[in-house]
Amino acid sequence: MSTLLLSQSKSLSRPKDAVKVYCQISAMLSVLIVAIILGTLLLQSGPVLSLKDTGLFTTEWNPDTGQYGMVPMVFGSVFVMSIAILIAGPLGLMTAIYISETRSSRLRRFIKSALELLTGIPSIVYGLIGVAYLNVWVADAFDLQSGRIILTAGILLGIMVLPTFLTLAEDAISSVPLKFRENAKSLGLYRHEVFKQVIVPQAKAGIAGAGLLAIGRALGETMAVMLVIGSLDRLPSPLFNPLSSGQTITSKLGREIGESAFGSVHFSALVFMSLILVSITITLTLISQYFLLRKNSRV
Incomplete structure (x- = not known):
């Protein structure tokens, strides 16, 4: 036996x-x-890193003269990403609060499913919509000759990352145990006080992680941004003017990687930019995972 x-x-x-x-x-x-x-990426970045006077950290990009200034592209990526988060963050958080705190579970699942369908739409489709409609609306709103500017790219990118942030933020809010809500209500707190003083402190780590993951996705978008940003290798004038054309790392790679010869200094400079982008994205992902783990440890 x-x-x-x-x-x-x-x-x-x-x-x-x-x-x-x-x-x-x-x-x-x-x-x-x-x-x-x-x-x-590091190996392929060797040729441009081994040379002097390539001007990697300047504002001039001219492969014909051996100048590969990456500052406009890095600044453009951060600028567009910041606009996208300023749009998607408050809108996504308020929507997450609404569907997690005030709606029935059936309607909440329906709204989340409908919003999550947006993540399956190819970025090129967003880009075409931006070219056909958003460019025109922005140009008319600000009386510009062209709507292919940094602001347009930021708005479009904010719409694209909204489902990612909303879904993760709603999960963080919904994962707060019911006992915290019940105990707060038993003390006589109103609904907005319960959310502000109880739910947000418990869910803030998950919300922060959701924001960082959304930023990571915003940094990696290529086609949609490339179609609406204008793609000029220069800093805005004045510096934080969203109504000027610009360039991001991804739009630069999308436009020039096919024009550069493999193994050339030009190709190496583009690869080095992609290395910077990957490093930033990995760092943001690791930080977001830390916040999400903190959220799960509290539940």
């Missing part, structure tokens, strides 16, 4: 062990792939 039980326990443990080994191998492969990507 004991022998039979021992054999049954071994047969039951084998699938669990197999799943554990599979998960470990998958995790190691994921880390290895990231390391290979970073190593490849």
Whole structure:
């Protein structure tokens, strides 16, 4: 009898062990792939990093004269991303509060499902809509000759990252245990006081993580931004003027990577920009995971 039980326990443990080994191998492969990507980008960035007077951290980009100033592209990426978050952040947070605190569970699932469908729309479709409609509206609103400006790119990108931020923020708010709400209401707090003094402090780590993940996605969008930003390799004038044309790292890569010869200094400079972008995105992802883990540890 004991022998039979021992054999049954071994047969039951084998699938669990197999799943554990599979998960470990998958995790190691994921880390290895990231390391290979970073190593490849760093290796291909060698030619431009090994040369002097390439002006990597200047504002002039002219491959014909050997100048590869990346400041306009880096600044443009941060500027467009900031506009997108300023649009998607408050709108997504208020919507997340509404569907998590004031609606029935059935209607909440329906609204979330409808909004999450937006994430499946290809970015090129957003870009075409931006070219056909948003460019015109922005140009008319600000009396401009063209709507292909930084503001248009920021608005379009804000719409694109809104479902990501909204979904994760709503999950963070909904994951706050019901007992916190009930205890706060039993003390006589109004609904807005419950949310401000109880729910937000408990969900702020998850909301912060959602914002950082949305920023990471905003930094990586290419086609939609490339179609509406104007793609001029210069800083805005004045510096924080959203009504001027600009350039982001992704739009620069999308336009010029096919024109550069593999192994050339021009190609190396573009790869170095992509290395900067990947490094920023990985950093934001790691920080967001930290906040999400803090949120889960509190639940």
